[in-house]
Amino acid sequence: MKAPCIAVSGLHRGENPQPGAGIVRSLRRRFPDAHIVGLSYDVMESGIYVENGPDEAHLMPYPTAGGAALLDRIDSIRKRTPFDLFIPTLDSEIEVFSGLSDQLIQRGIRTCLPKVEVLKRRAKQHLPALVETCGVRIPETRIVPDLQAAYRAAGELGYPLVVKGPFYEAKIVHNMAQLTAAASHLLAEWGHPLILQGFVSGSEFNVLGVGDGAGGWFGHCCLRKTQLSDKGKGLSGITVNDSRLSNLCADLIRELKWPGPFEIELIREESTDDYMLIEINPRFPAWVDFPSMLGVNFAALLVDMLQLDRVPEPLPSCKPGSFYIRHQIEVVGDINRYAGLLKGESDPLVDLIDETLTSIPAEVLP
Amino acid sequence: MTTTLDNLLLNDRGIAFDPVSGETYRLIGPAVHLVRLLQNGADDEALLHYLLTEYEVDEATARRDLDVFLGMLEQMKLWEARS
Numbered sequence: 001m002k003a004p005c006i007a008v009s010g011l012h013r014g015e016n017p018q019p020g021a022g023i024v025r026s027l028r029r030r031f032p033d034a035h036i037v038g039l040s041y042d043v044m045e046s047g048i049y050v051e052n053g054p055d056e057a058h059l060m061p062y063p064t065a066g067g068a069a070l071l072d073r074i075d076s077i078r079k080r081t082p083f084d085l086f087i088p089t090l091d092s093e094i095e096v097f098s099g100l101s102d103q104l105i106q107r108g109i110r111t112c113l114p115k116v117e118v119l120k121r122r123a124k125q126h127l128p129a130l131v132e133t134c135g136v137r138i139p140e141t142r143i144v145p146d147l148q149a150a151y152r153a154a155g156e157l158g159y160p161l162v163v164k165g166p167f168y169e170a171k172i173v174h175n176m177a178q179l180t181a182a183a184s185h186l187l188a189e190w191g192h193p194l195i196l197q198g199f200v201s202g203s204e205f206n207v208l209g210v211g212d213g214a215g216g217w218f219g220h221c222c223l224r225k226t227q228l229s230d231k232g233k234g235l236s237g238i239t240v241n242d243s244r245l246s247n248l249c250a251d252l253i254r255e256l257k258w259p260g261p262f263e264i265e266l267i268r269e270e271s272t273d274d275y276m277l278i279e280i281n282p283r284f285p286a287w288v289d290f291p292s293m294l295g296v297n298f299a300a301l302l303v304d305m306l307q308l309d310r311v312p313e314p315l316p317s318c319k320p321g322s323f324y325i326r327h328q329i330e331v332v333g334d335i336n337r338y339a340g341l342l343k344g345e346s347d348p349l350v351d352l353i354d355e356t357l358t359s360i361p362a363e364v365l366p
Numbered sequence: 367m368t369t370t371l372d373n374l375l376l377n378d379r380g381i382a383f384d385p386v387s388g389e390t391y392r393l394i395g396p397a398v399h400l401v402r403l404l405q406n407g408a409d410d411e412a413l414l415h416y417l418l419t420e421y422e423v424d425e426a427t428a429r430r431d432l433d434v435f436l437g438m439l440e441q442m443k444l445w446e447a448r449s
Binding site: 203205223224226238239240241242268320321 | 383385390
């Protein structure tokens with residue numbers, strides 16, 4: 001069988017890691033001969049430079065540039081390397097690529113993206129409507145367009161509360177001054193609406209899986225976050241096996257008929273012991289390679305789905321009690337590779353080096 | 367009735383893991399064996415007998431310590447006293 005040629009985006013690790021580098025590691029375990037094409041939004045994405053990382057990397061325009069710009073860039077990359085499978089990993093690009101499904105199919109690129117309307121149903125601002133259909137609890141929520149409405153909502157909810165942007169970031173605020181700062185920042189950074197939620201105290205749980213698009217899933221892995229960074233990112237986690245948690249997530253996936261990768265974030269409320277739904281992410285999480293190290297390879301399963309056009313074998317459960325700890329290391333970059341990428345050239349292309357190095361203004365070098 | 371304690375995964379070094387909640391506990395001294403006994407269905411008298419046999423302690427002290435230990439398990443929602 002021909003080795004797959006797979007494009008993966010979101011390769012940065014570090015303080016706020018993206019899923020792509022973990023996906024590449026998982027794919028390498030199962031498909032050592034795969035040709036992996038990294039699609040990066042920044043030349044400083046650390047996953048470009050890791051050992052056994054992507055075979056080549058290319059800079060992409062930001063998703064805010066729009067669908068046409070992304071497709072143009074993909075067309076130009078595929079002239080050099082005609083990848084046929086694509087795993088997008090960032091919320092902002094999934095939003096755009098989901099609306100480009102037909103164009104991707106026309107180009108012979110297989111990917112697994114939810115339809116725009118399904119994607120919308122799991123967006124933070126639409127979760128209250130979603131949970132009404134499947135009996136899952138969420139923290140008390142207000143969706144507001146601006147700061148004045150945020151003050152009114154805070155008056156109803158009381159402090160502390162959590163204020164979130166529509167795509168990224170969540171901040172806990174304890175008073176009006178903190179709300180003003182957080183809401184202003186989120187509106188400036190991500191636009192409206194703002195999502196305000198009552199603060200829920202309890203342990204955080206994440207569930208990773210791959211939906212079959214018909215209401216079921218090919219497998220899932222539940223973990224409890226055991227250490228959080230000051231940005232609320234999981235620095236460590238341990239696998240658990242709670243049928244109540246699994247059933248609740250299965251209900252959500254059934255309701256959405258979710259196709260492809262997902263991560264569901266929940267908090268188990270201390271006072272009631274109930275799980276509260278916080279977020280449904282339309283992609284693999286940054287810890288996707290952890291279950292793959294336990295023999296439960298979700299990224300490889302996705303490639304099976306895409307490559308073979310047949311129903312893959314469901315994955316086994318992850319045994320409870322295995323844990324991960326996020327471990328940061330330095331990776332070595334080469335200014336020549338950096339230069340090639342900065343020029344919009346493919347990487348690695350060592351023969352470009354002398355020419356590109358001399359053409360880079362000193363102020364853009366790291 | 368199945369309690370959280372029944373599901374605890376316990377190793378000889380006294381590390382106990384609740385596979386449902388993801389909580390980890392460290393048990394020291396006689397607690398490891400007492401939990402094993404409880405998981406095997408031992409009653410309070412069997413627990414007391416274990417303490418009196420294995421440790422140089424008078425019955426009143428052993429009974430008091432056992433009550434404290436079982437009370438802690440209840441407080442942590444790991445165990446429910448048998449009615």
